[in-house]
Amino acid sequence: MQGDTDRLPFIxxxxxLPEDQHEQYDRIADTRGRVRGPFGVLLNSPPIAGRIGHLGSYVxxxxxxxxAERELIILTVAREFDCRFEWVAHEPLAREAGVDGAAIDAVLDRAPxxxxxxxxxxxxAYVRSVLRDNAVPTALFERTKxxxxxxGITDATATIGYYSMLACVINAFEVVPEEGPSPW
Incomplete structure (x- = not known):
């Protein structure tokens, strides 16, 4: 799933890239197998692409x-942002990681x-609370912690933030997957 956009050059x-920025490209390609999705547009600013790529490697x-936990968080973020690219890229990964189909369907349908x-x-519920309410009720926070x-809760919350940032990039620059039907 390469991705494509008409808004910015897709690297x-x-x-x-200028020769002095090849290192940024190489690091992203090495950790992900190739440059695709949001990184194709983020490389229009190689320094930011490199920093985001470094964080993403950890996340x-x-x-x-x-x-399974990571992929469920990513899918929930994707749905909250209606980010088709993230959903199409990560829904199969979520299934492979063992996320229950009922959970995927609930996220997709925005069901309770x-x-x-x-x-x-x-x-x-934690991801939705962070993104919808900008706060987490104490009982939910304690259960999640x-x-x-x-x-782990620090990593989970940072994962929400990281994929939210990518969803903003993908949505603003209209990066669309090459394959896969629209999930909504």
Missing amino acids: TERDQ RFESELSG TDELSEPASFIV DHFGTR
Whole structure:
């Protein structure tokens, strides 16, 4: 899923950048297999692309979160921002990581989380609370922290922020996936 946009140049090759910026391109391509999605437009500012890529490597590949927890957070962020690219890219990864189909459907449909099993119920509720209310009720925060621990809830919250930033980039620059039907 490469991605494409008509709003800005979409950087797909390292020689589209000045030679002194090839290192930024190479780091992004090395950690992700290639440059795609939001990084194709972020490379219009190589220094910011490099910094975002570095953070993303930790969030995606090194954080305390399990794959299922991370992917459920990402899908919830994608849906809250109606970010089609993020959804199409991560929905299969969520299934591969073991996220229950009922949780994916609830996120997609913006359905209540009461019927979901734990930890999906409070993970989705936590993400929605951060993004919709700009606050988290104490009981939900404590339940989520009990599950993740101090470092884990910090990683989870930073993951919400990171994928929110990417959703803003993707939506503003209208980056669309090459494949996959619109989920909504």
